[in-house]
Amino acid sequence: MPELPEVESFALALKREYAGKRLSEFRLHRKDLRFPFDKPVLERIFSRGSVLLEPYRIAKQLVLSTENGMVAVSLGMSGSFIPSSFPKIALHEHVTLIFEDGSALAYVDPRRFGFWKPFVAASEISTAADPLQEESLLEIFSCKKFTDSERSVKDALMDQNLIGGIGNIYAVEALFRAGVSPLRKCSRVKHNEYRKLSEIIPRMLTQAIDAGGSTVSTYRRLHGESGGFQELHLVYDREGERCSNQRCKGIIRRATQTGRSSWWCPRCQK
Ligand SMILES: [Zn+2]
Incomplete structure (x- = not known):
């Protein structure tokens, strides 16, 4: 998608x-x-x-x-x-x-x-936070829909009413890069972790745009080329593989959350 x-x-x-x-x-x-x-x-x-x-x-x-x-x-x-x-x-x-x-x-x-x-x-069309803007993310992360919510942080990141444009791939990749488990409840994510996410997300999305997006199934660019960012996926669709973090011996796990797969490293992401 x-x-x-x-x-x-x-x-x-x-x-x-x-x-x-x-x-x-x-x-x-x-x-x-x-x-x-x-x-x-x-x-x-x-x-x-x-x-x-x-x-x-x-x-x-x-x-x-x-x-x-x-x-x-x-x-x-x-x-x-x-x-x-x-x-x-x-x-x-x-x-x-x-x-x-x-x-x-x-x-x-x-x-x-x-x-x-x-x-x-x-x-x-959308009144959601713009995930390319760090300030916009910081603002939404500090409101009750994140700080007081009992839903998982991954589900909240993918909620198009809150943030416009993050789906399954970029949610799991952002959480890996921030060291936060996709299963963690929003209310349990610390302020400094939200800060980290608001720095990581715009940087990662910009990298993905520069690479022409991620091709994981049907997506092709205007002239039929594949995107390039799938080469830089660190956890997406990597169940059973060694964690890409050099110093970690963790194995990537997968679970289904709200009907979608999540992948994470149980050692790096708490
Ligand atoms: Zn790891």
């Missing part, structure tokens, strides 16, 4: 290759994804002659806009963008933006959990 670094990688690639292009046509190839498309509004936003403005990211969503309005695109489980060969339609190509210069951009999504939502104010 694409998390913040994967979405940011698409935003950067689309900005580089498509921003400033003038649209000649906008095509929807089905009625819905996770939700029905608001066809009249989307057709107005991407109408002939409108210019695609610089794409950017809010939380885990990618914003595509023109002078006529903004659309938040959620990639869901398996959404991605690829160059389109329109009028030839690729498998699972559900939306196509065709530009005056003859190029075209496709949104493909085999599992169709993504959505395209027109919006006016960014607060309609």
Whole structure:
């Protein structure tokens, strides 16, 4: 499932290759994804002659806009963008933006959990903390939803209402780097550990963005390349392996939390 670094990688690639292009046509190839498309509004936003403005990211969503309005695109489980060969339609190509210069951009999504939502104010998309901002994280970590909560710190890190963009991969990787067990309750995480997490998370996500995200199953970048950050995963999907911390003889364990796998080193992470 694409998390913040994967979405940011698409935003950067689309900005580089498509921003400033003038649209000649906008095509929807089905009625819905996770939700029905608001066809009249989307057709107005991407109408002939409108210019695609610089794409950017809010939380885990990618914003595509023109002078006529903004659309938040959620990639869901398996959404991605690829160059389109329109009028030839690729498998699972559900939306196509065709530009005056003859190029075209496709949104493909085999599992169709993504959505395209027109919006006016960014607060309609997310009011959660931005995990690329240390101060933003420090602020959310000091509120009661963390300090007084009995839920696990991993679940809280992945709560999109609290922090926008961290999913399973980056939650377990951040907790390993901070030496905090994913099973620990929020209320038991110490102030200095929250401070450590707020330093580690933006640094790790920036590294992941620079690497083009993590490819663990279906995620591919704009031109089909894999991301590179999976090479830097220290615990994710490493059950039974030696801990990557040189001085540690621990073996990585796995457990299921709220339906998702967690991995951790029982020696380094208390
Ligand atoms: Zn260890």
